[in-house]
Amino acid sequence: MTYTVTLIPGDGIGPEVAFAAKRVIDATGVPIEWEIVEAGGDVMYKYGTPLPEETIESIQRNRVALKGPITTPIGSGFRSVNVQLRQRLHLFANYRPAKSIPGVKTPFENVDLIVVRENTEGLYSGIEHVVVPGVVESLKIITREATERVARFAFEMARRDGRKKITAVHKANIMKLSDGLFLEVCRQVAREYPDIQYEEAIVDATAMRLVLNPHQFDVLLMENLYGDILSDLTAGLIGGLGLAPSGNIGEHYAVFEAVHGSAPDIAGQNVANPTALILSGVLMLRHLGEQEAADRVQRAVEQTIAEGIRTRDLGGTATTSEFTDAVIARVQA
Ligand code: NAI
Ligand code: MG
Incomplete structure (x- = not known):
């Protein structure tokens, strides 16, 4: 064929x-x-x-x-x-997998991470406007539907590829509604996959922890902007x-x-x-x-x-x- x-x-x-x-x-x-x-x-x-x-x-x-x-x-x-x-x-x-290539000199060996990034909404929804001159609004959209789809994708992929753990990355302490909904849906989906370990981590601390010791993570699941940023970081690690x-x-x-x-x-x-x-x-x-x-x-x-x-x-x-x-x-x- x-x-x-x-x-x-x-x-x-x-x-x-x-x-x-x-x-x-x-x-x-x-x-x-x-x-x-x-x-x-x-x-x-x-x-x-x-x-x-x-x-x-x-x-x-x-x-x-x-x-x-x-x-x-x-x-x-x-x-x-x-x-x-x-x-x-x-x-x-x-x-976005980030897997060490033997022989490429980096601070860590055997990095093997996967960033799963929601790809259609979040702060990249493109909904922006000028409220009055000097003041603009960019809206962050999080929906149950899109979050559930991407979370399910991550857990199914983890199961298929023999991955052990998924970390949902967020800033729900500040963005209580948007990232709050994202986390709530991730938790619900996680319950359907008891064979995959599930944890949550705040995005800024995750950036720091990734450069200190990337081996503590496996699959990282997050909304659009965080995924854009952290996947460049994980690319840097390899x-x-x-x-x-x-x-x-x-x-x-x-x-x-x-x-x-x-x-x-x-x-x-x-x-x-x-x-x-x-x-x-x-x-x-x-x-x-x-x-x-x-x-x-x-x-x-x-x-x-x-x-x-x-x-x-x-x-x-x-x-x-x-x-x-x-x-x-x-x-x-
Ligand atoms: P970039 O990724 O194009 O470049 C960042 C740095 O990495 C540069 O110094 C570049 O020379 C180096 N680099 C990137 N890819 C390389 C490769 N294959 N081999 C060797 N060195 C490489 O990021 P930048 O400069 O922020 O963006 C340039 C344009 O690309 C922007 O217009 C941006 O919007 C667009 N962009 C498009 C993407 C896409 O099509 N999916 C993703 C990211 C950025
Ligand atoms: Mg990018």
Whole structure:
């Protein structure tokens, strides 16, 4: 069976890392026909919108997409394409594993965390207005429905992957209603999974505890903004944004992308680390049920890095394409 998968190259380093990931996935021999569609700041002038309808329709048709990062200009009238995609396709859970890669020097070894981030509401609902000049309101939306969906996703994933513990991360001591509801729903769902240990932790203290000893956590479940921030932190624990993959998962569709953004500071130089997007491709292959190919790519990436072939962010000198070629050689070996 040939899969059809939507590929969105994206902005900045997006095309460099997206096509690198595509080449690696193609090297596994899993038959994938890529439908390449556009989104992002670079195509705004062509379509009048950074998120053309045909891009949404492509994902709806194929149900699976691999996506490069997309620039969100600050202060422009356009809302984040990433946030819009997640909301429009009901990609309610953002799954962000942070797993140490052998040989990458970091303060901790064997970090193996998963951040599960609610992906459609919270402070990223995009409901903002000027009350009077000099005063603005940004609303934080928490619903029982979305919280229950993402909590259930986290517990089901924990059960499937043999995870032991879920920590619900919150600030319910201050945001009594919104985070209060989030916690209440997490507790209810947790009761249905007595085999998974459940605990709660306040977000600021969690940030501190993560950098002191990440091994005290397993799966971290939280609302949108906290998840955005803490998943960059967990990416830092394993060696940086160049290594951290993610999956945006809904009932009908799944979009896989790196945690990092379009990195305009290094775009077009062939120096970006494609690992994060290649590992997002690994998550995608697993989602498709192609476990053997996924394992092969995962191992090839680990071998390449362990053998010292590394991009600049990891202290190496390999270009994006040299690193990618090395991974492909090991996928095919
Ligand atoms: P960023 O993640 O693009 O870059 C932060 C730092 O990490 C930069 O120094 C960059 O060079 C480095 N970096 C990121 N990815 C790397 C890689 N693969 N290899 C080597 N170094 C890498 O974050 P920033 O600068 O805050 O955001 C840039 C743009 O990306 C913004 O417009 C932002 O809105 C957008 N963005 C998009 C995301 C998405 O499409 N899912 C996610 C995060 C940000
Ligand atoms: Mg982010």
